[in-house]
Amino acid sequence: NAGVTQTPKFQVLKTGQSMTLQCAQDMNHEYMSWYRQDPGMGLRLIHYSVGAGITDQGEVPNGYNVSRSTTEDFPLRLLSAAPSQTSVYFCASSSFSGGGYNEQFFGPGTRLTVL
Amino acid sequence: AQTVTQSQPEMSVQEAETVTLSCTYDTSESDYYLFWYKQPPSRQMILVIRQEAYKQQNATENRFSVNFQKAAKSFSLKISDSQLGDAAMYFCALNAGNNRKLIWGLGTSLAVNP
Numbered sequence: 001n002a003g004v005t006q007t008p009k010f011q012v013l014k015t016g017q018s019m020t021l022q023c024a025q026d027m028n029h030e031y032m033s034w035y036r037q038d039p040g041m042g043l044r045l046i047h048y049s050v051g052a053g054i055t056d057q058g059e060v061p062n063g064y065n066v067s068r069s070t071t072e073d074f075p076l077r078l079l080s081a082a083p084s085q086t087s088v089y090f091c092a093s094s095s096f097s098g099g100g101y102n103e104q105f106f107g108p109g110t111r112l113t114v115l
Numbered sequence: 116a117q118t119v120t121q122s123q124p125e126m127s128v129q130e131a132e133t134v135t136l137s138c139t140y141d142t143s144e145s146d147y148y149l150f151w152y153k154q155p156p157s158r159q160m161i162l163v164i165r166q167e168a169y170k171q172q173n174a175t176e177n178r179f180s181v182n183f184q185k186a187a188k189s190f191s192l193k194i195s196d197s198q199l200g201d202a203a204m205y206f207c208a209l210n211a212g213n214n215r216k217l218i219w220g221l222g223t224s225l226a227v228n229p
Binding site for chain 2: 031033040041042043045048050056058088090092102103104105106108109
């Protein structure tokens with residue numbers, strides 16, 4: 001199993017450009033999510049999905065779109081990049097058992113710089 | 116509201132010594148999970164240990180163990196025989212009830228001195 005994969009690992013954008021961060025998992029997990037990590041602010045949830053066709057907003061969704069057309073893939077789209085979106089982005093997935101969601105498995109992260 | 120608090124932004128320990136990282140949380144749910152994650156300089160987030168609230172026994176994984184005090188809503192991580200490879204950022208996280216989100220602490224940066 002590859003686990004959770006993310007591409008690209010590094011990206012530099014100019015203000016106003018758009019791009020898509022790719023995330024895929026091969027563990028058949030129902031739950032997938034996107035976080036951003038900034039110094040001193042921990043992990044902040046951007047968007048999440050509990051299954052194909054179902055997405056919802058996290059705590060910092062503005063400027064980002066997601067879709068979940070398959071169980072495996074959960075891309076994150078930056079519509080018009082801004083310097084405030086400079087961050088490290090993580091994709092994570094987990095399965096659900098009777099008592100709740102299990103531990104999240106993380107991708108290696110994408111370091112995004114917006115100039 | 117559910118919260119997770121890590122009150123120690125930075126800690127250090129001598130190699131081979133023991134260190135305890137603190138985490139307190141708040142939830143009104145009776146059924147929940149608690150996690151400790153490690154993030155080394157490579158940036159990869161790695162699960163260290165997991166505790167189910169209904170289990171009274173403290174979870175242990177090799178040199179890592181927790182002190183789970185449910186009444187006090189405390190979930191500390193003890194690292195025994197610290198190694199240089201333990202140097203990392205450590206995050207405490209909570210998943211409560213049917214909440215579809217993990218609630219994260221801000222992390223504790225652990226340095227291991229040779």
